[in-house]
Amino acid sequence: MAKEKARDLRTGIALLWGEQDRPTRGPKPSLTPRRIADAAVDLADAEGLAAVSMSKVAAAFDLSAMALYRYVPGKTELVELMVESVLAQVPDLSAVEGGWRPRLTHWARLSQQVHRAHPWLLAATALRRQAMGPHQLGWLDAAFAALEPTGLPAAQQHRIFVLIAGLVRTVAQEQVDFDQQHDQEWNRLTGELITRHAARFPHLTHAIAHGAFTPDTADPLDFPLARVLDGVQALIDRTDRDGRTDGNERRGGEEPS
Amino acid sequence: MAKEKARDLRTGIALLWGEQDRPTRGPKPSLTPRRIADAAVDLADAEGLAAVSMSKVAAAFDLSAMALYRYVPGKTELVELMVESVLAQVPDLSAVEGGWRPRLTHWARLSQQVHRAHPWLLAATALRRQAMGPHQLGWLDAAFAALEPTGLPAAQQHRIFVLIAGLVRTVAQEQVDFDQQHDQEWNRLTGELITRHAARFPHLTHAIAHGAFTPDTADPLDFPLARVLDGVQALIDRTDRDGRTDGNERRGGEEPS
């Protein structure tokens, strides 16, 4: 899981951007990286990322596991291809009216939908700065397009993008993990624990008594996204008013390190 | 990785809360779950979570892998113990002056520090609603303590907690993944890609030209945390002014589903 090979990035990129020349000799290839990735996506959608093993993917084509290595350097690159495949619908936000806020909101919702449709995406993009394909860069471009009208410095636009992308991930995480059965069990057992040790967790107890953990039918993205965008709006207002601030003012934390 | 056993939660909780009776017969146990967890933490700190295998942990005591199963039901529970061990310093925010905002900020910073000291924590708490030990609940209690003075409804306090905890995770993710070597390589290769396909990613190109990806010496938690807390402040202001709003007003997204 932590074996980097240094050449992975380069080979991954080559694969993602289709920069390989399939030669003309020998038998016709029966597969393509794309077809393999799509089969892997189907498998992951149905049984989770953990079920995606070289042999199970190969089995979808009635081939042996090793056959895949003719098309894909290794599993790392296969997962990168899966991500790219799933992001094929690059958002076009130019039709969204109302400026940066509705556009960013729409971007976030589209991203959330992809995560909902492919719960494994979260785990697949979790670690490392991986090789990015054209579709992934397309999503990034769309986000910057939405942020441009804020008039904020590019560095801050980037930070806001990271913030919102992270938010979508967080919310997706909650939704992915959700499991009626398991969740009820968890609520029951943990609730019982807290009640038993109420004196040790007074504020938690108080909050629960006032409905903090009451289930909620609203889309879980609504509330946090509204908060974050309010925060961005506040930054824009302050920047417009003050002429120039770097956005890292003293509000919200003092200690130097 | 995806094998749930239904009894895991219950046994995990029993272990975390020390609700087992070690009997009196037989040889003296040479270990305790706690000592095992601490050894595993040291291993993970040094070589990453992937390096934490039953045999490697056991090797730290010159024992065989199977010996650990006398103390710990399985690896799942071991990881839960590791998390609990690392959260032993439950924050006490009562000394922090200035109301909810500095307190929440402090909570976030402490959490960030733990994540920095134990990069594997992120992966260890990534999945599922796991069994929570007293320390973990302590952190939760501290957060609600900080949120109480906002006067917001408990359900919103909970949502804000989730938002901020997620934010810390996101930032921690960035920091954990960071690797000078690999990052420079990534910047070089990906930058080159974007330049080559500039026409396809106009806004991204524009943002980069204006310094969007320029490295930054500020603590990466500063900016996003300030934005989120500004957003919370806006919610408080609005609630105070309007008397009553449910916090899911129309700002920031309209479509019903």
Added chain:
DNA sequence: ACGCATCTGCTGACGCGATAAACAGTTTAG
């Protein structure tokens, strides 16, 4: 003081994962 139930820790085995190596069979360029 003794014996056995109760422990601890060990070895061996299983199944499953990624992937390296060597090989058999196929296709096409020269």
Added chain:
DNA sequence: CTAAACTGTTTATCGCGTCAGCAGATGCGT
């Protein structure tokens, strides 16, 4: 037509979590 280039297979290695069964230590009830 032949050899290079290519596809797919079998076999093997290594590491993982964990189950089963065994050897030896310990201390309770007698």
